[in-house]
Amino acid sequence: MAAGRGKEGTEEACERKKEPEEKDEDEEEDSGEEEDDSDDDDDESSEMVGYLEDPPTEEERRLLTRRLFPSKVGGRPAWLIPKNLPTAVPGDLACSACARPLRFLLQVYASRGEHRPGAFHRVLHVFVCTSCQPNEVKVFRAQLARENPFYSSEVPNAKKIAKELKKTGDKDLDLEALCCQDCGLTREAGAESSSCTDCQRCTRVNEPFAVFQEREISTSGATVPDEEDQAEEVAGPDVKGYRPGAGNTSGDADAEEDSTVEEVFTEGVAAEAGEAGGKTQQDLVADADAAIASAKAKGASEAMLDKLREYRTKVSENADGAIDLTEQNVFDEWSKENGESDDFFSKFNRYSLENKGHMLRYAFGGEPLWFCGPRRLLKDPPPCQRCGGARVFELQVQAQLISLLGGSHCADRLDFGTICVYTCAESCDPLEGTHTYAEEYGYVQPEANDAWLPKA
């Protein structure tokens, strides 16, 4: 696997810190081949992917605390700056749509120190609302110069920090004064309890705290599939009419999409949904076979192929043609929307195959890789609230994370196709009197059709 422990080094984007002399347990593995000069000229074009490490041991957990500038999923946030945190519910950490408490999903350490000294340490903290389906999201950016009141300008010594933490019973007094001891999110100012209101509720009703499993994110260079296949695709008929609503109203981008739609279906499947009932069983099986073959040719994931095979088995076993008509229609629509005619989904699938198991894609200043055609962000993200400058794409959290984290109360409420994070192009510094944590822009592209899309 490409995953491994590539986190030290690689490059500016996701590396933990800067010093070549840094000592680390892993040092024999990355003798610097990744941090050579190849990306000096244009670091913004280099693309990274992130993978989940195994759940940490108690010892390793100490390495996921703020003094070691981790990139991680779940657990309690390792707030970069233990001061002026985003405010507790009903403030910053409440969902903008439903006002319920947000949950800490992940954080990524992504220095921009070479571009802005004030962003030597730079962390994006990502929160989701699991009450909203698909999830709502909020992102907060915190950054510090190398010389700052909170951390030494020297490279942190992991062993020493872990030892200290162990000695103090894993206490971080600065954060403890501000945060819930259970979920790590900000407590109400002046609150008596050391738990937030929501965690107190969980305790009362005997529900687990809303915390995702803690896992370190390791990064490595992305493999970007070439786009030859796409160029060869031929123009086909307009299938817009079969789309169930979402996102087919916009201008240019959609027109473009139409011109590359490929017709791979038999006449039968392309027929109006209402006519599907007239098909013979053989027609249905043939349709399913065609869909499977085409999906394979386009590099669909195993999970997606399983869905298609499942459907084929169903129709082939149904000798009297009594397949549920609703299901038939759902299949037709799904195939039209995602399996075949959606270049975006095909591209997403190819990328996923090339970077198996990744859950994060990082490409500062690049383009998002949309999960599917419908509900892309077709306009510019809103400008930075702090400096008014433009925001650029920085990273996306992939739906693969949902299955990687699956099984917990909290993770089962995750629902998104991809979460795209856009940040201030300049990584502007906080001005006197402004929030220490700058809210950035997160855009959730939902899954197109829950009934048929694979969960992995």
Ligand SMILES: [Zn+2]
């Ligand atoms: Zn919500």
Ligand SMILES: [Zn+2]
């Ligand atoms: Zn809490």
Ligand SMILES: [Zn+2]
């Ligand atoms: Zn800004």
